[in-house]
Amino acid sequence: GIQGPWASVSPTVKGSLLPPPRDQRAMERGPTRDGGEPGPAVAVAAVLPAGGCGERLGGPTPKQFCPVLGRPLISYTLQALQRVSWIKDIVVAVTSENMDMMRAIIHQYQHQRVTLVEAGATRHRSIFNGLKALAGDHPHSKLPTPTVVIIHDAVRPFVEEDVLVSVVTAAKDHGAAGAIRPLVSTVITPSADGCLDQSLDRAKHRASEMPQAFLFDVIYRAYRQCSDHDLEFGTECLHLALKYCHTKAKLVEGPPDLWKVRRKALPYKISQQVCVVMDTKEDAGCIGFLQGVLKKELEVKGTSVTLCPNGQDLQKIFLGECYNFVCINTTSADFHQITKLLDGLESRTPSLFYPVAVVSVHFLDSQNVSFSERMKELMEMKDFAKEVKERNIFLYGVLVCFTQDNLQQLHENVRQGASIITSLLKDRNAGLTGQLLIA
């Protein structure tokens, strides 16, 4: 029977980026423990391999420790598991060199029920080390042995309670279970000479994702029997259960947000479009010149530029996935235009792994307006920038100075402004948000 206050199992943490849990569905599927305690009616623990170096993503920091809105990625994954109260222990495998950093993360974000173990040289070896900490018969075991163990990659932050309930329940009945997704591309088999040998029928295959869950005895037995070759090159825990324990895993259709951080490819491609928003329809004189220089400068750098005079097409742009905005304020000294733009961006889902960059461009006719007066007005931008940074929007300011009687200097400053804008968009420097750069 279904009892227990499921809705209170996973409160949405205020300010959390994780979407609200789909507890309703979990409630429909998940059996509870006797006595009304929510969760599958067995002891459950989780093992989180987090000992990789993120070679495909590149960069000096392993992807599980990369900051996302200022917080390490692994902390989101831990938060997602930790808010499921029936997962009693979470064993995280981390390399010795990152152990202190991991301890600091646990301390800073107050993660609970976490035990750290040393990672191995491969993912399978790290998982095996995690299992050993839960195994009653192992000298390094420290924790109670669960009936079911969940295995989940540290770099899949969007795991929800309902899919955890599904895999755990299926593992209880079948010995092993894992989340799957439809294949996004067709898989082909090349022959030795580099020609097409076979093309798999996509409808008959699935992508194996995480989380997975196992009867502890099944998966621990499998790991203890498996060969060095398996531990070195294997990528599939479900396969170990099949090969060594003849346990056929139940496959559970998972939601699309179970994806794993692998490469940078998508945001890089997305980043190639720049939307230039104007507060005027005018395209003559210095505005025309600025548009021309900007278009040339940005397109030379391999982007495509959409000019959006008078902000009319903003709605369309928001519906798309533009990550770069240049907002040119010519007619007013205030922030009307940029406020409208930022409001629109606010309503969009925050981009976790790639900040949206917005450059607000202003002009100063230094013969008619005093520099200090203009600066005072533009100081407001600092607060705006601070606010929107919370949503991974980086706001920068560029001020182009000119005098009416020196067209040549105006052109030169506009060119310099355009090159500052290009660097800001390219570098996405978090430290420069809210700063006004002067051309």
Ligand SMILES: Nc1ccn([C@@H]2O[C@H](COP(=O)(O)OP(=O)(O)OP(=O)(O)O)[C@@H](O)[C@H]2O)c(=O)n1
């Ligand atoms: N020796 C290893 C290698 C990987 N992992 C973990 O296994 C999960 C999934 O592996 P993968 O995406 O391959 O991570 P990396 O090995 O870090 O990435 P890459 O393959 O690009 O180097 C990650 O959380 C990773 O930290 C681990 O615990 N120990």
Ligand SMILES: O=P(O)(O)OC[C@@H](O)[C@@H](O)[C@@H](O)CO
């Ligand atoms: O697919 P990748 O090479 O990134 O990683 C291998 C495994 O982590 C991955 O296949 C599991 O999530 C599914 O068993």
